Amino acid sequence: MPWKWRKRDEATNNDLCSANDLMKVSIPSPLLSYTNAREVEAHGATLSALLADLDRLYPGLRFRVVDEQDNMRPHMRLFVNNEQVFDLTQALHTTDEVCLVQALSGG
Amino acid sequence: MARTTVKVVRKKKQSTRTKNISGRTSVLVATRKGAWIFHGDAARKTWKADGPHFLGHIINHLVLDPRDGRTLLAAAKTGHLGPTIFRSIDRGRTWKEATRPPAFAKAADGSGRAVDHTFWLTPCHANEPHTWYAGTSPQGLFRSSDGGDTWTPFSNVNDDPQYRAWMGSVQDGTPDGPKMHSIIVDPRDPTHLYFAMSGGGVHESMDAGKTFKPLVQGMEVVGGFDATNVAFHDPHCVRMCPSNPDRLYQQNHCGIYRLDRPSNVWVRIGNNMPKRVGDIGFPMVVHPRDADTAWVFPMDGQTVWPRTSPDGKPAVFVTRNGGKRWQRLAAGLPEGQAWWTVKRQAMTADAQDPIGLYFGTTSGDLWMSRDAGQRWTCIARNLPEIYAVEVAEAR
Numbered sequence: 446m447p448w449k450w451r452k453r454d455e456a457t458n459n460d461l462c463s464a465n466d467l468m469k470v471s472i473p474s475p476l477l478s479y480t481n482a483r484e485v486e487a488h489g490a491t492l493s494a495l496l497a498d499l500d501r502l503y504p505g506l507r508f509r510v511v512d513e514q515d516n517m518r519p520h521m522r523l524f525v526n527n528e529q530v531f532d533l534t535q536a537l538h539t540t541d542e543v544c545l546v547q548a549l550s551g552g
Numbered sequence: 553m554a555r556t557t558v559k560v561v562r563k564k565k566q567s568t569r570t571k572n573i574s575g576r577t578s579v580l581v582a583t584r585k586g587a588w589i590f591h592g593d594a595a596r597k598t599w600k601a602d603g604p605h606f607l608g609h610i611i612n613h614l615v616l617d618p619r620d621g622r623t624l625l626a627a628a629k630t631g632h633l634g635p636t637i638f639r640s641i642d643r644g645r646t647w648k649e650a651t652r653p654p655a656f657a658k659a660a661d662g663s664g665r666a667v668d669h670t671f672w673l674t675p676c677h678a679n680e681p682h683t684w685y686a687g688t689s690p691q692g693l694f695r696s697s698d699g700g701d702t703w704t705p706f707s708n709v710n711d712d713p714q715y716r717a718w719m720g721s722v723q724d725g726t727p728d729g730p731k732m733h734s735i736i737v738d739p740r741d742p743t744h745l746y747f748a749m750s751g752g753g754v755h756e757s758m759d760a761g762k763t764f765k766p767l768v769q770g771m772e773v774v775g776g777f778d779a780t781n782v783a784f785h786d787p788h789c790v791r792m793c794p795s796n797p798d799r800l801y802q803q804n805h806c807g808i809y810r811l812d813r814p815s816n817v818w819v820r821i822g823n824n825m826p827k828r829v830g831d832i833g834f835p836m837v838v839h840p841r842d843a844d845t846a847w848v849f850p851m852d853g854q855t856v857w858p859r860t861s862p863d864g865k866p867a868v869f870v871t872r873n874g875g876k877r878w879q880r881l882a883a884g885l886p887e888g889q890a891w892w893t894v895k896r897q898a899m900t901a902d903a904q905d906p907i908g909l910y911f912g913t914t915s916g917d918l919w920m921s922r923d924a925g926q927r928w929t930c931i932a933r934n935l936p937e938i939y940a941v942e943v944a945e946a947r
Binding site: 475476504505508509510511512513514515516518519520521547548549 | 630631632633634636649650651653655656657658659662664665666667
């Protein structure tokens with residue numbers, strides 16, 4: 446994918462997302478039954494808020510990705526600007542692009 | 553957007569398929585890679601496959617609600633996505649995902665558990681329409697009062713320190729996690745419940761699940777361990793006799809048992825099995841009209857537990873006198889070099905006369921007998937590993 450991201454350290458506080466800012470989210474194929482699109486747009490000042498908005502738009506999606514203890518499920522990963530992120534409270538910037546990835550393994 | 557809906561592609565006209573499932577015996581097959589429904593003719597001689605449903609999903613259980621004859625629940629996950637429940641109110645024509653699948657309560661201190669998969673589904677009492685129970689791995693008990701759309705945990709079991717100790721950890725369970733299974737509702741009394749845990753014994757409630765008590769007396773444990781410790785008990789499958797709900801049969805890690813209430817002591821009836829076969833296995837099937845008749849599918853539980861048919865010679869064994877004697881039923885099954893077995897949810901019976909028996913194998917074959925096990929016929933080959941087999945009969 447043509448990911449041409451601005452690095453996080455280039456962003457400023459002014460870039461932090463507000464509730465109305467839409468950002469692009471890349472969706473892995475196992476979740477296409479929810480979104481019907483490889484890339485969608487959602488709101489969220491944090492990753493957690495972004496996942497909540499995705500679940501509002503595509504009900505059921507969040508629980509397939511994040512468990513009831515708010516931990517990412519095994520093999521599910523979130524990348525923000527090509528960097529893997531585990532902390533769902535991480536703030537997002539308006540220019541951030543989020544990639545939801547499933548690491549396939551097994552048979 | 554509505555919750556995920558999966559439309560199943562079918563080659564047959566929809567009206568034909570729907571007529572089949574509502575007017576004949578159908579077999580619901582849950583596998584490691586999806587679900588299939590096999591529709592039988594009136595004689596149960598020819599079968600038409602409908603599926604795959606949810607190709608690629610791990611389906612641990614697919615169950616028809618006998619109270620309305622049209623609602624199906626499927627316990628699903630994939631190799632990597634979290635677990636969910638799919639629901640159909642039109643006998644599998646269309647599916648919709650549960651709004652709130654089984655999930656443990658969130659623990660503020662971070663010690664909470666996460667459901668890996670729903671393993672077992674039980675429709676509740678006939679007088680409680682739309683109510684279901686579910687058992688999960690890690691072991692947990694859940695209830696839905698809206699046809700499987702939303703699920704509530706039994707915190708008195710799932711979060712109780714004593715029950716958590718009996719449940720143990722993932723390391724104490726079967727290779728893909730310990731299972732809560734065999735959730736049974738007494739047809740005479742919806743408040744009378746049983747459940748079993750693959751790590752943690754059999755338990756009974758007389759108050760609709762507000763409280764449970766262990767029911768493990770008489771059950772044996774692996775040599776050297778303390779049988780009074782509930783944590784060491786490993787029931788594989790428990791069934792209640794429809795014709796006598798005071799009689800339970802159990803296939804256990806350590807033998808085959810029968811319990812006649814009000815006694816609280818299980819009796820090991822597997823000691824009467826042939827010694828060369830033993831009494832280890834997973835499924836337990838009871839006769840719908842004769843509480844003295846039950847079937848098991850023994851497996852090799854020696855040394856490292858191969859979990860195959862003993863000597864590569866698969867066979868069903870039946871008792872017709874409550875476990876005093878057992879008879880081998882293998883006509884039509886492979887006579888040797890068949891190294892598959894049958895999992896705890898993968899064998900069942902219909903209610904016709906004569907009884908039809910059905911089992912699915914770990915190698916993906918679906919077998920049935922139209923004469924209570926006297927002769928076996930393979931009705932489907934080359935499916936994925938079969939996890940569960942249930943019958944959906946005409947109403």
